Amino acid sequence: MKKILSLLASAMLLSSGLMAQSVKLPKPDMNRKTSTVMxxxxxxxxxxxxxxxxLSQQDLSDLLWAAQGQNRPDGHLTAPTAMNKQEVMLYVFDSKGVALYDPHAHTLTSVATGDYRDIVAGRQAMFKTAPVMLVLVADMNKxxxxxxxxxxxxxxxxxxxSENISLFCAAAGLCTVPRGTMDQKAIQQLLKLDENQIPVINNPVGYPKK
Ligand SMILES: Cc1cc2nc3c(=O)[nH]c(=O)nc-3n(C[C@H](O)[C@H](O)[C@H](O)COP(=O)(O)O)c2cc1C
Structure with a gap:
């Protein structure tokens, strides 16, 4: 009963957008139907x-896990990093707010409320309405x-x-593009990043337009 109530609470918080606390994502679906690697x-x-x-909660969960979720009990990730520094911080921007992905707990923690997709779109305004935008920030302090x-x-x-995101999208019927364009300064300010934490690239993600 307790578990059901907590799942319900998470579902309500997620459906209301990115929320003011840490929320566990649904378990990544290792058996989801995707195309072959080729x-x-x-x-x-x-x-x-x-x-x-x-984006559905399950698609978001699978997308984030594919991007750089923990795939082994020792804390290693789907994405290799130099000396296993795991310096890539993945932020999710949507119409309701911004959240930070924790690859080990598979949770999203809210860091801002409000629609800030415009600062990720930057001078390419057509991206302002992408369902989610994944912003990859390199933490050089690591x-x-x-x-x-x-x-x-x-x-x-x-x-x-970024390529994990692109390949997952291609395999799962989602759409994306890696982008260097964004308002880096505004993102650094919003996320309260220091000068060694650099927004490097972003991937807007959505379903195909009919
Ligand atoms: C590092 C990098 C930065 C990119 N930056 C942008 C960008 O800011 N805006 C954009 O629309 N596309 C951007 N792209 C996408 C490229 O324009 C695109 O990959 C290229 O035209 C090849 O097309 P394809 O990805 O369909 O093969 C970027 C791609 C890479 C790899």
Whole structure:
């Protein structure tokens, strides 16, 4: 009974958008019907227009897990990172707010309420209405140095997470595009990031437009 009540509470909070506390996402569906890896590569492409439809909780859960969820008991993730630094912070922007994904607990924690998708869209205003926008922030504080090598490694790590998103979308019938465009300063301010926490790339995600 307790479990049912807590699941109901989570479902209500999630359906009201991204909320003011940590909410457990539904378990990633390891048996979901997706295309083969080869078909996903065949289908992978940049899509910049989406249907006017909110992402389901299960699709969001599976998407975040595929992006960089924990896939082994020792805390390692679906996405490799240099020296396992796990420096990529994944923020979810939607029409109701912004939340930070915790890959180990598979939860979303609200960090802002309100619609801030415009600062992720930046000068490409057509993205302002994407159902969700995943913003990948590199936390360089996790590296011992901020030298060129560390920056290269960070760029590769962020790129891998972004490509996980693209391939999951291609396999699961969702649409996305990796984007370097965004208002980095405004995002840093909103998320109260320090100068070593850099919004590097974002992936708007939605369903195909009919
Ligand atoms: C690092 C990177 C940054 C990108 N930035 C943007 C962007 O800011 N806006 C955009 O519309 N597309 C962006 N793209 C998407 C590319 O334009 C797109 O991948 C390219 O035209 C090839 O098309 P395809 O992805 O369909 O193969 C970016 C792609 C990458 C890999």
């Amino acid at each position: 078909k996903a590569y065949e289908q992978r492409r940049s899509v910049r227009e989406y249907a006017d439809k909110t 590296f011992d140095s901020n030298n060129q090598h560390a920056q290269w490694m960070m760029g590769v790590d962020v790129g891998i997470v």
